[in-house]
Amino acid sequence: MDYRTVLTTCAYCGCGCSLYLEVLDGRVIHTFPCKTGPVNEGKLCVKGWNIHEFIHSPKRLTRPLLRQNGTLVEVSWDEALDFTARRLREIKEAHGSDSLAFLSSAKITNEENYLIQKFARAAVGTNNVDHCARL
Amino acid sequence: MTNSIAELEDADCIFVIGSNTTSSHPLVATRIFRAKEKGARLVVADPRQIQLALKADLYVRQNLGTDVALLNGIMNVILTRNWHAQSFIDERTEGFDEFRKVIAGYPPERVAELTGVAASDIIQIAEWYAKAKAASIVYCMGITQHTTGVDNVKSLANLAMLTGQIGRESTGVNPLRGQNNVQGACDMGGLPNVYPAYQAVTIPDIQKKFQNAWAATTLSDKVGLTIPGMLSGLAQGSVRALYVVGENPMVSDPDVSHVKKALQKAELLVVQDIFLTPTAELAHVVLPGTSFAEKDGTFSNTERRVQRVRKAIEPLGNARPDWEIIMEVSTRFGYPMHYGSPAEIMEEIARVTPSYGGITFDRLDGPGLCWPCPDKEHPGTKFLHKGRFSRGKGLFHAIDYKPPAEIVDAEYPFWLTTGRVHVHYHTGTMTRNSPSLHAEMPEGHLEIHPEDAHRLTVRQGDRVRVISRRGEITAKVSLTTRVDRGVVFMPFHFVECCANILTNPAHDPIAKIPEYKVCAVQIEKAA
Numbered sequence: 299m300d301y302r303t304v305l306t307t308c309a310y311c312g313c314g315c316s317l318y319l320e321v322l323d324g325r326v327i328h329t330f331p332c333k334t335g336p337v338n339e340g341k342l343c344v345k346g347w348n349i350h351e352f353i354h355s356p357k358r359l360t361r362p363l364l365r366q367n368g369t370l371v372e373v374s375w376d377e378a379l380d381f382t383a384r385r386l387r388e389i390k391e392a393h394g395s396d397s398l399a400f401l402s403s404a405k406i407t408n409e410e411n412y413l414i415q416k417f418a419r420a421a422v423g424t425n426n427v428d429h430c431a432r433l
Numbered sequence: 434m435t436n437s438i439a440e441l442e443d444a445d446c447i448f449v450i451g452s453n454t455t456s457s458h459p460l461v462a463t464r465i466f467r468a469k470e471k472g473a474r475l476v477v478a479d480p481r482q483i484q485l486a487l488k489a490d491l492y493v494r495q496n497l498g499t500d501v502a503l504l505n506g507i508m509n510v511i512l513t514r515n516w517h518a519q520s521f522i523d524e525r526t527e528g529f530d531e532f533r534k535v536i537a538g539y540p541p542e543r544v545a546e547l548t549g550v551a552a553s554d555i556i557q558i559a560e561w562y563a564k565a566k567a568a569s570i571v572y573c574m575g576i577t578q579h580t581t582g583v584d585n586v587k588s589l590a591n592l593a594m595l596t597g598q599i600g601r602e603s604t605g606v607n608p609l610r611g612q613n614n615v616q617g618a619c620d621m622g623g624l625p626n627v628y629p630a631y632q633a634v635t636i637p638d639i640q641k642k643f644q645n646a647w648a649a650t651t652l653s654d655k656v657g658l659t660i661p662g663m664l665s666g667l668a669q670g671s672v673r674a675l676y677v678v679g680e681n682p683m684v685s686d687p688d689v690s691h692v693k694k695a696l697q698k699a700e701l702l703v704v705q706d707i708f709l710t711p712t713a714e715l716a717h718v719v720l721p722g723t724s725f726a727e728k729d730g731t732f733s734n735t736e737r738r739v740q741r742v743r744k745a746i747e748p749l750g751n752a753r754p755d756w757e758i759i760m761e762v763s764t765r766f767g768y769p770m771h772y773g774s775p776a777e778i779m780e781e782i783a784r785v786t787p788s789y790g791g792i793t794f795d796r797l798d799g800p801g802l803c804w805p806c807p808d809k810e811h812p813g814t815k816f817l818h819k820g821r822f823s824r825g826k827g828l829f830h831a832i833d834y835k836p837p838a839e840i841v842d843a844e845y846p847f848w849l850t851t852g853r854v855h856v857h858y859h860t861g862t863m864t865r866n867s868p869s870l871h872a873e874m875p876e877g878h879l880e881i882h883p884e885d886a887h888r889l890t891v892r893q894g895d896r897v898r899v900i901s902r903r904g905e906i907t908a909k910v911s912l913t914t915r916v917d918r919g920v921v922f923m924p925f926h927f928v929e930c931c932a933n934i935l936t937n938p939a940h941d942p943i944a945k946i947p948e949y950k951v952c953a954v955q956i957e958k959a960a
């Protein structure tokens with residue numbers, strides 16, 4: 299039996315409460331608040347208390363999907379990544395950098411947001427980068 | 434936020450406008466309640482009588498889309514009664530005379546007619562806010578999601594500068610960011626006009642700096658497209674490919690039928706997400722990313738606090754952390770990226786992002802750091818604009834009231850406004866896959882005033898058709914006096930009862946934020 303608690307930051311709203319995920323044998327089974335969290339000081343709201351629930355949802359995507367003859371089918375990472383990179387390059391070559399656009403996200407980390415805009419700007423050569431801050 | 438969340442509890446007056454704080458930011462609401470226990474006055478202005486309104490010392494219900502008029506009215510009172518902070522204005526601001534002229538046109542009696550708020554209430558808000566030792570403004574999407582969103586925000590800044598309620602502990606203008614890492618997404622340059630830390634793409638020196646840092650052949654000096662621009666670009670064929678990470682415009686964007694048509698035109702739609710969202714269903718390729726529990730990294734909260742996200746479990750199935758996926762795509766595209774860990778990415782961020790200059794993973798083991806944090810010794814910054822505004826002098830903006838883009842008429846006689854509920858988050862991809870949260874509120878609904886419901890002969894739980902110029906949906910009604918007569922409210926989290934089929938994509942000319950908070954609808958009892 300492997301039981302651990304991992305201190306992290308709630309992913310639901312901009313308050314940024316500190317919480318512990320309780321992990322048993324590789325599954326997140328519960329959440330509890332961090333007493334020394336600078337924002338929440340030991341409290342969480344109903345979303346935070348239940349944040350472990352969506353993580354292991356049976357509806358989670360676990361394999362890359364590629365559209366073949368109109369339907370999305372499971373493929374290997376190599377196939378999905380090669381397809382993505384090749385099509386992005388083809389479209390850039392045929393129609394120019396500004397024919398590509400990127401949506402980054404308020405749900406992913408700072409490091410990931412940084413990389414996606416770097417990819418758009420440095421690799422593709424476009425400033426067509428936005429996210430749903432307005433929503 | 435200009436100030437930190439914890440400071441709120443020591444304010445003497447808190448003015449909450451366009452934020453349903455107890456629902457959308459519960460742990461900010463906690464600080465507001467603590468302030469009240471310590472004797473602070475709480476003023477709430479909102480078209481809906483939200484939960485916080487029930488605790489307020491004064492609650493006012495302004496008509497939808499009349500925030501500028503209300504704020505100008507408050508400032509008119511402050512000026513005519515000499516409650517403004519003249520020395521602060523002289524020392525730290527400019528543009529005051531122009532601003533003063535416009536404000537003169539908003540005496541409380543006129544504003545009462547425009548906003549539906551009694552003149553005596555306008556005077557009371559002005560007095561409490563201006564005379565408080567430390568007053569804080571708290572706002573959210575109720576202010577920004579309008580065609581006049583930028584005007585609304587500037588008016589709040591005017592109010593804070595006029596009274597000197599900024600640049601000190603427990604004061605300031607404090608926007609609550611809707612999603613957990615909106616602050617970080619903006620800080621990291623997820624915007625068409627700026628690199629990380631809001632450095633403009635149009636300034637040659639800055640462009641040069643990034644070109645060197647990124648070893649890029651050329652960087653574009655052209656401001657890119659915002660989401661509405663990308664969608665119309667797709668519709669017209671000038672945009673051919675869209676790569677979406679963790680977003681779901683098929684539920685979140687206004688006029689969803691139009692969004693769908695645009696996305697279907699894409700030659701290439703790449704969606705990287707953890708669920709097969711309605712947007713992912715339209716994709717050519719879907720790349721399974723990971724949840725916050727399966728990777729390391731940082732989020733930046735609404736008070737600019739950069740905090741750690743720590744990996745608790747391995748990625749599910751064959752899913753991969755999003756940073757790895759982007760790295761792989763980039764490398765295969767022909768621009769190699771090799772980072773061993775998110776900590777390494779942060780080292781690069783710190784090099785090119787002045788406000789994050791002193792942030793490293795090692796320093797984030799405690800309570801995190803609030804930017805600006807320019808170097809490794811800097812302790813972070815609790816509140817902004819101390820002694821000086823970032824631009825030097827604070828600029829007053831002279832702003833006139835403009836009505837919303839769509840007004841009710843005989844054909845569409847109800848005002849519709851949209852928002853969040855306490856158990857759900859954004860488009861529901863996470864919360865609706867959480868059994869406990871889903872059980873609390875399994876479906877969407879329409880809040881309507883009992884008198885309006887009576888006229889339509891509908892009762893609690895009956896279904897109605899809600900029709901706007903963009904489309905129609907059916908929804909169950911919920912009778913409540915939280916909304917005024919003639920106004921209805923819908924949460925936007927539900928794809929099968931999608932409020933954004935109805936909403937108006939008309940947007941603010943500068944910030945391009947759509948007017949989610951106001952549109953006109955017709956309501957009929959469903960057969």
Ligand code: SF4
Pocket residue numbers: 308309310311312313314315338342343344345346347458459460461
């Ligand atoms: S626990 Fe609630 S208030 Fe705290 S960050 Fe999560 S969703 Fe926001």
